[in-house]
Amino acid sequence: MAQVLPAEHDVRRIIGDGDGVADGEVEGLDDAALLDLYRAMVLLRTYDERSVVYHSQGRVGTYAIFWGHEAIQAGSALALADEDWIFPSYRESAIGLLRGMTPETVLSWWRGHPAGWWNPREFRIASITVPIATHVPHAVGYAWGARLKGESACALVYFGDGATSEGAFHEGANFAAVMRAPVVLLCNNNQWAISTPLSAQTRAEFLADKAAGYGMPGVRVDGGDVLAVYQATSEALARARAGHGPTFVEALTYRCAPHVTADDPTAYWDAQRVERERENECLGRYDRYLRRLGVLSDELAEDARDDALERMKSGIAAAEALPPPDPEVVFASAYVDPPPTLREG
């Protein structure tokens, strides 16, 4: 068996603090690419904030907030090649926006409308997986299958810190390593699984330390630093594409919002900590970085925001303008070749 080094424990960072810690750079990312990342984050942030508003207005159902996770999502998704597949959990419901999906589709999903369905092949994005960790083996199987076909596509699968406790995560990770599947296991470690803190989820000091048990590299990255996430994901993808198999990436962040709109976290979280974390949120950090670099102007920032808001406005309008779904949809797609008694009930 190949020698695998113990997981890295140092948390990778690129963005400085504008003070003692100097800014770094990611090779190969020019200004246009840096701004693409920015716009992607703004789009996600806008989607998220608007969705919470729409929910409070009764226009979308229960919604899983991802405020503060935008750097993880945008940084990793933009590191992918077009052909690579994404396997999202409910927390990455809007990841499709970064691949040209309309807000209408994602909003429809949260409105319980079948217009929220998409063709995974169209976007190279698997369906949103609601049950924790059960999509990890899907991503692994996809990546393994693509490799067997001689294709170069990789897979990226998102899951949370809580997900690492599930057998499905474990079995998927082990298959990934054994099959040398070109897959990136990206753990969004936001320190909470609903009300359960990481300390009650595992005694591992670092989630990345799980990697050695599968014989794969593990890295830790500041999940509030979009460039660090981009870089770590790129490295993992390069390894995968070179035939060296999977990487476990632990992206550290902190859930500063309720788990979902229905959740009331005041019973269990530390409001002061949340306040601190909110101040240090990822979009602001990146915004300040780009301005220090002289890449971002007020005008560009406003532009990005306006564009995102515009998309959301037309998205919700389009979602609300949809006719109620055809009841036929209940029966239409469960089977290619349905049993003759399908409609008996």
Add this chain to the structure above:
Amino acid sequence: MAQVLPAEHDVRRIIGDGDGVADGEVEGLDDAALLDLYRAMVLLRTYDERSVVYHSQGRVGTYAIFWGHEAIQAGSALALADEDWIFPSYRESAIGLLRGMTPETVLSWWRGHPAGWWNPREFRIASITVPIATHVPHAVGYAWGARLKGESACALVYFGDGATSEGAFHEGANFAAVMRAPVVLLCNNNQWAISTPLSAQTRAEFLADKAAGYGMPGVRVDGGDVLAVYQATSEALARARAGHGPTFVEALTYRCAPHVTADDPTAYWDAQRVERERENECLGRYDRYLRRLGVLSDELAEDARDDALERMKSGIAAAEALPPPDPEVVFASAYVDPPPTLREG
């Protein structure tokens, strides 16, 4: 979270090779205790070899051979306190012999006779678990529950290298660490899961490296060295009893026999390697060690063998003398308070 050191990679050994490698000793094991270990191994070896014969004579059904695993089983079981519970897999079916269970009971189990049932409380040995790894959470729950009750009992659970791929192992190990359950996770790494070699089971270089991912210590021990197993288990138990939680022990051995009597390994194994491993088998090694130490005589050795053989003879005789089971047994114990229609079929 507590700092947990990376797993030990060096394989612990105590027994030398009578040549360049010197013999060690285990503190606290006097001659009598050393001989107890010897007799335990002889008893297990005899049980195993006779069972294969009985199977070939049609006197027991399919049987899971544990030839060469005696050091792991005896070394760990004798390290336990009386109150500690054992959670065996099919591979440790005869572990009860070390706690006074009769061969008749164990043979009956393999004869598909309900006389093979025992009361776990009587022996502090859970029922044999056939499905891989599913008993790991049981052991963890037991240990956790005993600790909650203020009792000092620990649990020891046996499972194989293949079992580490199952979600049940993972979930159990994680619970163990999180609940600081006083449990020893003893992995019998015999390099095979039926026909699947370890290299196709995992890419981890060492199974013990899984421990860090749970935040628990991991150690590796020569599973052909009964004293090393005894010592590693004792240490793990001491930690558990002191409230420091679980330990993962990887005991290395090599399966030199078919997986079960029904298996034909010639299709997949390396006969030369098997030959080499058989020559180095654990009972012979311990026998030679004890003789080098001057503790074992021909007479004592013969005595142990005769005694074990005697027990097997009366065991199989008793098992074969049992009347066919009462059909009532089918219904007798599924429920304490059975549904009234239980007998409808």
Add this chain to the structure above:
Amino acid sequence: MAEKTLVDAVNDALHVEMERDATIMVMGEDVGRAGGVFRATAGLRDRFGADRCVDTPLAEAGILGTAVGLAMAGWRPVCEMQYESFSYPCLDQLITHVGRYRWRTGGAMEFPLTIRMPTGGGVRAPELHEDSPEAYYVHTPGVKVAIPSTPADAKGLLAAAIRDPDPVVVMEPKVLYRSPRGEVPEGEHVVPLGRARIAREGADVTLVAYGAMVHTCLEAAELLDASAEVVDIRTLKPLDEETLLGSVAKTGRAVVVQEAPRVAGFGAELVAVIAEKAILDLQGPIVRVTGYDVPFPYWSLEHEYVPTSERVAAAARKVLDY
């Protein structure tokens, strides 16, 4: 007696039982600090401590698997599965061990553990929050199953489950969690397992259901010109055949209602019992009204899936007109 919601009745039962018996332990995801995502376990951690109301890691098979061990150590675990669909990872432990372990010890040990979970649809939730998987549970030997339809039964059946020496699964219809309210006896209240309830007396047709569908049947009864009796099964195993067959003997007609997908659902078992034991009483076919053999739809379509009082009434008319 106080008027309570069904979820408050569950919470009440847990308080009363845990007070009564110090070996009862509640465990599950978010049951402690948060008091459960439906607040069924609210207050238990404060009252009984974090050792008896345990926030577990996110691992359902681990929850049920360790519960087996806890039972061996003398505890009476009450495991919460956060939603019925997230109980699927625990089916292996359930089938392989929970329903089998006592038998495997020749009856020497008891496994008095309880699994409770919200169940069913009609709550406009995302995918896999609206399943009705009771058939998987009922089909498993060694396991009993109860599904209440009223707050009082939710309390009493859960108390009975916790006290029962065998493993019991209690499925709580989540659409009923917050309404309607109902009278719930204070203090200890046990509804024995294995006794169905006549939820409405009638003479012409028997509507058989459990859980949320009992209410659907009660509504359907109002839509009929004929007199409908509604049997609330309450305990799916052990099944109260006497009450079921008694009602069918009286009315001569039966409609069996389940929300779960039709094929091989528990409704089929109810039909089979009637078809085997009451054939002479029947004046028409036994008709099922069920969910369909497709995944529970996205919630904007859930009313097309969950049996409605209209569908039940139509089935009853069909049987009545036979």
Add this chain to the structure above:
Amino acid sequence: MAEKTLVDAVNDALHVEMERDATIMVMGEDVGRAGGVFRATAGLRDRFGADRCVDTPLAEAGILGTAVGLAMAGWRPVCEMQYESFSYPCLDQLITHVGRYRWRTGGAMEFPLTIRMPTGGGVRAPELHEDSPEAYYVHTPGVKVAIPSTPADAKGLLAAAIRDPDPVVVMEPKVLYRSPRGEVPEGEHVVPLGRARIAREGADVTLVAYGAMVHTCLEAAELLDASAEVVDIRTLKPLDEETLLGSVAKTGRAVVVQEAPRVAGFGAELVAVIAEKAILDLQGPIVRVTGYDVPFPYWSLEHEYVPTSERVAAAARKVLDY
């Protein structure tokens, strides 16, 4: 046509299908190097390579979960579960994803995967090697289920399953693996899903079964004075109601036989279909002969559990004498 055992017929089907379609991939524990513990996959690794006949890690949920992903990548995975009881860990993936994923894509993707496993008792094996869990599978939306009773059907139904665009579970009665032998067509041979088979013609009573119980029913038919028809269901979903109801219409009497535990087994579904759609044809109750609601016993007692021809004949007489 060659005489083959059932397990050889399975092996034959795998060879023929993998030859025909290079996207078919066999995966499971010990299917490669060892050729399967029953040797159902013997020779495949040599013929098609280790990439198309994959020894997986020991993890059933991992097997089925990665198979979902493999299907997304354009493969047609054929997953072996080593024994039916070791398929329980994969129920979560089955219920949560396998039966649901196509629907979740609005029909945009297909999941043409096959799960095959030995099933049933009568083989004198240790605990958890003799279960009959078909009801769990049949109840799951989006999943089809077939159980052959002859070598020819074992080949043909497996081929149909592999070619089917939907997920199909094929359960192979392991007691029939080695005998009796039967004629098996060479080369491509497909038995379409959804068609039952009249295994024996008769006039007075219909014995309904699938898998190993078909043989038990055939034996029972010989014990009766009356003329018994035996219907081999073959495909549990989609169910061939026409053949089933046609036979009952002819005989007016039905005995439904299943080896699985009685409560909420697939037999209940068969009864429910008859009770709903053929009530006028019935001249007596529909009687089930089944396993019991207890764990499958240790093998020295298995004959007390598995329905015998005597038990089936007794039930048939009861219905005939009604």
